[in-house]
Amino acid sequence: MPDYLNTPEGRRIAYHRLAATGPGADLPGIVFLGGFRSDMQGTKAVYLEDQARAEGRAFLRFDYSGHGHSSGDFVEGTIGDWAQDAMRALAALTEGPQILVGSSMGGWIALLVARAMPDHVAGLVGIAAAPDFTQAMEAEFTGDQRQEMARTGQVARPSDYSDEPYPITRRLIEDGRSQQVLDRPLRLDCPVRLLQGTADTDVPPAVALRLLDHLEANDCRLTLVKGADHRFSTPECLALIAGAVAEVTAGAPDRD
Structure with a gap:
């Protein structure tokens, strides 16, 4: 434990x-x-x-x-x-x-x-x-995903490691901008x-x-x-x- x-x-x-x-x-x-x-x-x-x-x-x-x-x-x-x-x-x-x-x-x-x-x-x-990496995720959003993010505050992203997609939230993306190290x-x-x-x-x-x-x-x-x-x-x-x-x-x- x-x-x-x-x-x-x-x-x-x-x-x-x-x-x-x-x-x-x-x-x-x-x-x-x-x-x-x-x-x-x-x-x-x-x-x-x-x-x-x-x-x-x-x-x-x-x-x-x-x-x-x-x-x-x-x-x-x-x-x-x-x-x-x-x-x-x-x-x-x-x-x-x-x-x-x-x-x-x-x-x-x-x-x-x-x-x-x-x-x-x-x-x-x-x-x-x-x-x-959150910046790269945001750049890859489709038009439908951008609309979903605007409407619900999150999008479901497919995973190679699970049958279930995982949520990407607006808060994660916005916070990621302030945590950048390559800028x-x-x-x-x-x-x-x-x-x-x-x-x-x-x-x-x-x-x-x-x-x-x-x-x-x-x-x-x-x-x-x-x-x-x-x-x-x-x-x-x-x-x-x-x-x-x-x-x-x-x-x-x-x-x-």
């Missing part, structure tokens, strides 16, 4: 946390940031937790509000809300600078956290990172690794290339994996994630 963090905003955030043990206490902890409508039980989150446990290093995974075991209704959430959840969790549940590993929307959240709390971030790994300079004074599959139909490789070009960072690399899809969860892809975390760990500033 998860533990829970009560935030000042009245949200109850479910989380699992590993404490550092032995030599792992000298390494920056890892915080996994999941994707849109996903939860902390996903393959990548659990895999990274197992890796952290083997190294004896601190690890945190959690559910944003409206996701998984956390309180709230998904339909009422926004990027700003979920970024705030991540910042509350980082501040309350970790010690020292952390390595943020963000998958899909979690990559956008990681960038927002790194911009707002640079002293808490030792490095960043983006897996099919999807910065500003202004973004400086990260920590190592950054971006991982991207060429067969990703949800977040095309062009997004990763744009992010790579946009970031102002002295140590930033993009790895394109031919044939990998958006899940990026095959054994080979998981090994690449672990390798990226190891690279970022090696390049992270001294914790002292």
Whole structure:
């Protein structure tokens, strides 16, 4: 069963946390940031937790509000809300600078956290990172969807991962405009690794290339994996994630 963090905003955030043990206490902890409508039980989150446990290093995974075991209704959430959840969790549940590993929307959240709390971030790994994706969603709306949004305040979007479409609300789209990271300079004074599959139909490789070009960072690399899809969860892809975390760990500033 998860533990829970009560935030000042009245949200109850479910989380699992590993404490550092032995030599792992000298390494920056890892915080996994999941994707849109996903939860902390996903393959990548659990895999990274197992890796952290083997190294004896601190690890945190959690559910944003409206996701998984956390309180709230998904339909009422926004990027700003979920970024705030991540910042509350980082501040309350970790010690020292952390390595943020963000998958899909979690990559956008990681960038927002790194911009707002640079002293808490030792490095960043983006897996099919999807910065500003609500803008892309809005641009793809058909005329009928725009009319539906104007009439009802939300549209139903088909999902490749569920038989049920999921709602995109006006509040999500409008808040997303204020949370953009690609519309202004973004400086990260920590190592950054971006991982991207060429067969990703949800977040095309062009997004990763744009992010790579946009970031102002002295140590930033993009790895394109031919044939990998958006899940990026095959054994080979998981090994690449672990390798990226190891690279970022090696390049992270001294914790002292």
